[in-house]
Amino acid sequence: MIQQLRSLETQARLLTAAADCFTRAGYDATGVVEICARAGVSKGAFYHHFASKQAVFLALFNAWIADLEAVMQSARTPDKTAPQQLAALAGMVQQVFDTATGQLPMFVEFWRQATKEPDVWQVTIEPYRRFRTAFAVLVSEGVAEGSLRPVNPELAAHVLVSLGVGLVLQGVLDPKGAEWSGAAEEAIQLLLNGLGAEKAYEP
């Protein structure tokens, strides 16, 4: 039991150390040696937890996406209409920004590696598609329950994901450029008007 906890702690320390290294020096300039040194962990312990530098990198990415998906999941309350759930999601954008603050260098490293390594590209691209599917399901439900106009769910999902990606990226890149959280809520409201959901939208 204590050994399991210690193992989890080591893993967490390696993840934190790796994120620090990637953020400061970049992915290319970081080696397993540097990660181990910063974490105060042996190379043997590193390879017990991760197969490679790329593996720890992808684990960091997946952890970030898992956070985002948890946020999305928490807005999926079946007793609410689709527009209400979308409005709730917009209200959670602040959380996303809080999670993302200081993460831009890391985020950019993911993209950079995605352009170089097909494995990373595959992992980077996957969540966008998954979010699009989730939004399409939500919109379909809205159309079925009559809270949204009979729009094309795939298309509406594109718009929602694009809007989300654009808002988050601008917010991360230029935190003081706007009141991003408020902008997200108002943006969803504008879009809900477009989806014909004025009446159903009761925040």
Next chain:
Amino acid sequence: MIQQLRSLETQARLLTAAADCFTRAGYDATGVVEICARAGVSKGAFYHHFASKQAVFLALFNAWIADLEAVMQSARTPDKTAPQQLAALAGMVQQVFDTATGQLPMFVEFWRQATKEPDVWQVTIEPYRRFRTAFAVLVSEGVAEGSLRPVNPELAAHVLVSLGVGLVLQGVLDPKGAEWSGAAEEAIQLLLNGLGAEKAYEP
């Protein structure tokens, strides 16, 4: 005259060579020496045209943004309503994608340096703000002429820029993930419905 042309040609060759180097090796790993070697140009000639590696980097960024602004400008026809101009812009997204194809690594390098160097950050952030202002002016005109509902122009501009950024980034990252150009046109249509411009929208 011939000397001027030669000078322009040298500058263009340096820009192309720099873009190649930044894309292949990354900004950090590229030096003025590598750029000169690839361009087949002397260091003296380089410094005649650019003050530093950063200067040629920013020149590449500004050239890309200038292309985007030219696209935006070409949709600004005063005889059309604001919704018609927005629809025309959406129809130009294919052009933006064509310009952006293969540019993702370069684009990511800009972001990466923006997170490291305040000078680059300032230059990177500026166009987003400029595009937001341009869209806000367009929406204001639409509200004034009655083709758009009296929405907050700043807010609508946020939505439009975020949507554009999100669509382009996803399109560049995942060209085969969707029919991005069509998605942009449909997205604007959805949004125009939200802006209350159904009747004014005549493609």
